[in-house]
Amino acid sequence: MRRDRGRKPKKKICSFCVDKIESVDYKQYEKLKRFVTERGKVLPRRISGNCARHQRQLTRAIKKARIMALLPFTME
Amino acid sequence: MEHYEIMLIFSPELEKEEHEEVLNGLSDVIVKQAGTVGTILNWRKRRLAYEINKLQEGHYYLIYFSGPGTIIPEIEHYFRVTDDVIRYMVVRTDEQEYAAAAEKAASEAAAAEKAADAAETAEAIEDAAATEETELAEETELAEEAEPAEEAEPAEEAEPAEEAEPAEEAEPAEEAEPAEEAEPAEEAEPAEEAGPTDIDEAAETENAASESEKPEETSGKEKTDQ
Numbered sequence: 080m081r082r083d084r085g086r087k088p089k090k091k092i093c094s095f096c097v098d099k100i101e102s103v104d105y106k107q108y109e110k111l112k113r114f115v116t117e118r119g120k121v122l123p124r125r126i127s128g129n130c131a132r133h134q135r136q137l138t139r140a141i142k143k144a145r146i147m148a149l150l151p152f153t154m155e
Numbered sequence: 156m157e158h159y160e161i162m163l164i165f166s167p168e169l170e171k172e173e174h175e176e177v178l179n180g181l182s183d184v185i186v187k188q189a190g191t192v193g194t195i196l197n198w199r200k201r202r203l204a205y206e207i208n209k210l211q212e213g214h215y216y217l218i219y220f221s222g223p224g225t226i227i228p229e230i231e232h233y234f235r236v237t238d239d240v241i242r243y244m245v246v247r248t249d250e251q252e253y254a255a256a257a258e259k260a261a262s263e264a265a266a267a268e269k270a271a272d273a274a275e276t277a278e279a280i281e282d283a284a285a286t287e288e289t290e291l292a293e294e295t296e297l298a299e300e301a302e303p304a305e306e307a308e309p310a311e312e313a314e315p316a317e318e319a320e321p322a323e324e325a326e327p328a329e330e331a332e333p334a335e336e337a338e339p340a341e342e343a344e345p346a347e348e349a350g351p352t353d354i355d356e357a358a359e360t361e362n363a364a365s366e367s368e369k370p371e372e373t374s375g376k377e378k379t380d381q
Contacts, residue, residue, distance in 0.1 A: 105246075106162070106217075147162050147244055148203040148213065 091128025095137070103136035105143035108150050115141060119154045158193075158221045158253045163234065163243040164213035167200055174214065177239055181218065184233045190222020193253060194260040207241050219248070219256045 095103060105111070114122045114129075114137055121141055124134045144150040161181075165174055182192045198215030207213070227245055234243040 143244065143246065145204070147164065147215075147242060148205055148207060149201075151204040 093128060093130035093133050095133035096130055100133070103133060103140040105140040105147070105149070108144045111137070111141050111144055111150060115150065117154065119151045156221050157224060158219070158248050158250055159227070159245055160248045160252070160256075161216075161218040161220070161230070161243060161245050162198075163216050163218070164203075164207070164241050165216070165239055166210060166241055167212045167214055169214065169239055173239060174216065177237055178216070178218070180237070181230070181233060182220075184229055185220050185222060185226060188222055188226040188229055190220050190226050193219035193221065194257045195219075196256060196260055196263075210241060213241055217256065219253055221253070 103111075114127055116122060121138050124131070127134075129137060141150060145152050165177070178195060185192050196217040196219075198217055200212055200214045202212050203210065230245060231243070234240045
């Protein structure tokens with residue numbers, strides 16, 4: 080017996096696997112912007128649907144991009 | 156020997172000569188430590204995501220080099236004593252990226268050369284495009300004239316949904332195919348482009364799009380059947 084609250088759980092697919100990206104590049108910060116919240120936090124896997132491997136690479140890439148002021152640490 | 160990549164940010168007000176001075180000093184350090192400098196990419200002036208030393212923008216450079224691991228402390232020391240560099244980061248890369256950077260630099264250099272030529276050829280291309288457009292317009296006019304008035308009307312109705320070429324629309328038999336092909340492609344794009352923040356929203360719009368698509372399709376077919 081499954082309770083559906085009016086919304087089907089949609090199967091999420093890792094967008095990096097779909098694009099066959101081997102390693103996530105911190106230099107492509109425009110792409111990384113999609114994976115941070117509007118406050119600049121890293122988006123959790125349960126929202127983005129990334130696989131574990133790419134999520135790990137993504138967080139490291141975002142942190143590198145933050146150091147180089149390509150992405151913000153925080154946004155008001 | 157490992158491959159490394161340095162990203163560094165200069166203060167925005169510096170001139171190109173000053174950049175080159177620092178970069179030459181850097182390659183001296185690398186060469187002195189038995190390393191080889193690969194490609195240097197100019198990432199140009201960019202807006203910083205946050206203030207660094209009260210600066211709002213910085214001039215980015217990417218430097219690829221290979222050398223022994225002992226080289227890194229030397230390079231970091233060099234950057235620390237150079238005031239013009241407001242931030243730096245040395246990361247290890249693989250050979251693939253190293254080669255890709257070299258290719259990119261080559262293509263950029265070629266593009267810069269082409270830019271000068273392109274300015275000359277641009278006029279010629281514009282002229283050619285203009286003549287093509289007029290030719291196309293003439294063709295479609297002829298096609299519309301040839302068809303009876305009844306058949307021409309559904310073609311015009313289908314136009315905004317399809318955005319296909321007017322020449323194909325003139326014949327009602329071909330209309331159904333482009334409509335089916337074009338619409339799923341349009342659907343897929345927003346879903347991919349949309350950020351994960353609105354993945355749920357994207358899914359909803361996707362569903363909405365697929366639902367709304369069907370009536371459109373059928374109505375389009377009905378029209379063509381008439």
